[in-house]
Amino acid sequence: MPARPRLLYVTDLAYQARGRRYCDEDILLASRLREDFDIALCHPLDAAALMDAFDAVVVRNSGPVLHYRAQYDAFRDRALRTGTLVHNELTGKADMAGKQYLLDLSAEGYPVIPTVDRPEDLARLPEVGTYVVKPKAGADSIGLRFVTPAELPDLTYDDVLVQPRIDFRYEVSFYFVDHTFQYALHAPDPDRRWALECYEPTAADLAFAQRFVDWNTIDHGIQRVDACRTPEGDLLLVELEDLNPYLSLDLLDTATRDAFVAAFTASLHGLLAKR
Secondary structure (H helix, E strand, O other): OOOOOEEEEEOOOOOOEOOEOHHHHHHHHHHHHOOOOEEEEEOHHHHHHHHHHOOEEEEOOOOOHHHHHHHHHHHHHHHHHHOOOEEOOOOOOOHHHOOHHHHHHHHOOOOEOOOEOOHHHHHHOOOOOOEEEEEOOOOOOOOOEEEOHHHHHHOOOOOEEEEEOOOOOEEEEEEEEOOEEEEEEEEOOOOOOOOOEEOOOOHHHHHHHHHHHHHOOOOOOEEEEEEEEOOOOOEEEEEEEOOOOOOOHHHOOHHHHHHHHHHHHHHHHHHHOOO
């Protein structure tokens, strides 16, 4: 390996997200990582063709995979077949593999919004006025819809999940590098998911989030644990993002952002040590 490892940084700089500018985050991170690595940015559609020339691939704000499912599967298959180092590691069991984990965690008794995918299991859900229907392969709220109880029997359950619509006080996200907590942000207004503010988690909050990160099978990677606070004060998992979580780095103070970049850099060095 050369003195300066070569990283292929996968990002879609043109991706349009509601309330967020993904490109700014990746421009910042790429500029900071250049202090330790030789780095090149590429679109996710080009990753499979280019990755053999690099020591590792970093998948960051590459947009919802469902927009390029065949190309992503080809990239993933090639990386696993050739032993290419990928950050996040491709061993994740959460969003990286679809929404099945919500069913698994719910069945195992984890604090998750109750989730089913079969009409015969609807009785497991609490009776509410509105239910949320999500595609199993969904991302970024694409395909999400709300239905009434009367509409539940007529759903096609082949590729969707059903959850009760939860009345919550606010949403909160916990950000981890490898298995180490970095910072937390929350959205005080339930109707403005991306109007985020810094959040000081309690010990119980951190134990909640850490439990999901430890459940997952990623040693080197960035994970975001999204949760909602119920009116009773409990936290319930909404999503465990382990593929390409947006980080909202622009909202952090300089010290916290610098600490995150240092942890990210150390994680990459740890991954490269596996070569």
